[in-house]
Amino acid sequence: MRQPGPARLPRVGKVTPLTTMLSPAAAAPDLPRPSRNRQIRQSVRERLAPYAYISPFFVLFLIFGLFPLLFTFYISLFDWDPIGEHRFVGLDNFSDLVHDPRFWGALRNTFSIWVLSTVPQLLLALGLAHMLNHARLRLATVFRMSVLVPYVTSVAATTIVFAQMFDRDYGMINWILGLLGFEHIDFTASLWGSHVMIATMIAWRWTGYNTLLYLASLQAVPRELFEAAAADGANGWKQFLHITIPSLRPIIAFTVVTSTIGGLQVFTEPLLANPVGGLTCGAARQCQTVTLYLYEQSFGQFHFGYGAAVGVALFLIVVAFAGLNYLLATRIRSERP
């Protein structure tokens, strides 16, 4: 957006450049020319203006994003009691972390819950999007809007309801299992049970959201493709396999990336899923995720240094996964159907 103003003139001796003749100042020579200082000030202002416009985000990011991030790295080198002493311990927190079975357990839980929630969730979303895109679907808007209801429901409310449904003795799921003649399953107490329970909560919340993303991008696919395929005798499944999925590749890559980053940071569900489990999500830490472990260390036991070390480790893991995802996504995108 460079404008030819008088302040930006190249100084080339006494030759009058063309731009001067065209500039407003030259066209009205009887007006007093702005002083040079003012011209410079004007120019500085013009250069700074765009930065000022975007500054709110960056200033806030510096304060609430970058600074805490760097400060976390700093704290992770200390034995840091928030209301007591701060003792420098170097990399001790990290060497403890490597030998801490609770951390590895939390990491295992996080990945297990992530896989259990993401895979069925995205598959289900794909199927739903395909069906919602069907030309002959009646009340399409009603269905399309209703898939988003779980997403706008409060996580806490969802979690509490689900936790009651999964209760060992008085929950609905076990009641049905009992009617069918099966033994009750103690979901919260067992490793897989609690993971399935939390994965269900996450999938319940995010399936509709991903469905809408897929649907939006499906609607950009020319309807003629489906019609032509139908005319050629392709059934719904074939259409899904050969039209829906290939045309959704970029958006599938996107949802995988976002649900990976989200999945590695799951916090509210395990915190509330087992209300008496406190910050460990159960007596054996069976569903404690990395973020919940971080929270337990930092705000449950006030080991800020150790908690920060967990945070740094999680940061590195997320970065590694984002990188991996990026590589995969670029490959998927380049493989055009």
Place this chain on the structure above:
Amino acid sequence: MKRVRTTAAAIVATAALLLAGCQGSDGTSSSADTKTFDFWSFANINQKADVDVYTKAHPDVRVKLTEVGTTTETAQALTAALAGGKVPDLVLIQADDLPKFMQSPDNFVDLTTLGAGDIKGNYLDWVMAQSTTKDNKIVGVPTDVGGLAVAYRTDLFKAAGLPTDREAVAKLWPTWDDFINVGKTYVQKTGKPFVDNTPTSVFFQAVNQGSQRYYSADRKLDYDNDQVKAAFDVTLKAFTAGISAKQESFSSGWTAAMKKGDYAVVCSPSWMLSQMKTNAPETNGKWDIATIPGGSGNWGGSFLAIPKRAKNAKAAWNYISEMQSPKGQLAHFVSQGSLPTTPSVYTDPQLVGKTDPFFNNAPIGKIYTQSVVGIKPFYFGPKDGPIGTELLNTLTSVEQGKVDPANAWNTALTNVKNAVRE
């Protein structure tokens, strides 16, 4: 010029956002008047009733009461405040959270400077010891203790052919082994579980009845000792006897089973009584209270403290000294039911005569105060919280079938070791 103006507007907007962001910490700067003070308490313990009594007696004083949340959340909020935020003038700290704060007593006003030295003799010495530093600074004044007793269902006991009178029931179980035997009889007769669970109802009671817990008398970490081991073993014994309903305390299943009468006994510290009333109102009158097996003990209680940076420490202290006087605690017990820490009122007719219709008119004041006199003080250390939690969690894992009782003690020690990071 227009562009310059919008640039300025953008900068002003940013500044405004930043200011808004900072306001949380010191926004509500109250004036320096000595008649107003901020008070942080836990939720659900009706501290408001006390505040109302106080402001009625002193109409010129304004108490800004904030019910922060659970006991843990209150401690967390206090930590954040002490680390660099706006502190309250007065704060309630639960006994399990207190040791962490006792590590850095400089964050609090030494209450002896306000006159706590003169009144410390009013309180149970072993409670006062918890809030007194090595060099005799007093950080907190105790508001209540958690005496121990057993709540049992008279109707279910009757159906099982057991005595229902509270004196007779108490005679059934002078020791935890006797308690387990009564449980076995009950299970035999009824085919139903006896006690709600063993980790909370046995371990957390028994471990609080000893003369030492997780620290030695000279304040050294020492959780692998005979007394803790004995409490742990008797819990395992109770579990393997098959008397437990395996309902984790405070869970939704625990509440549901309480309503349905799916267990007959809950070891209930004094502060748990009100929870039982809220959780299972339909069992009104079906409960009674007997003394706990194993002798005197305490679980819980709270302290009032004044942060060092409090704006109005004097007003907060006036509140403490009036409301936590023996007379104040007695009045609070009569209206709210939490157990006084001032032994001088333990023989007061108001306390001795206090009965509770929900518990078949049991004399709760008399029964619970019996369990808190004659307690030998033991040291509460900063890692008491995590150690207790790990031991309890291991025992819960045993109940859930995830840990073999034979390996439980070793598993527990490993878990504790990880938690205290030694």
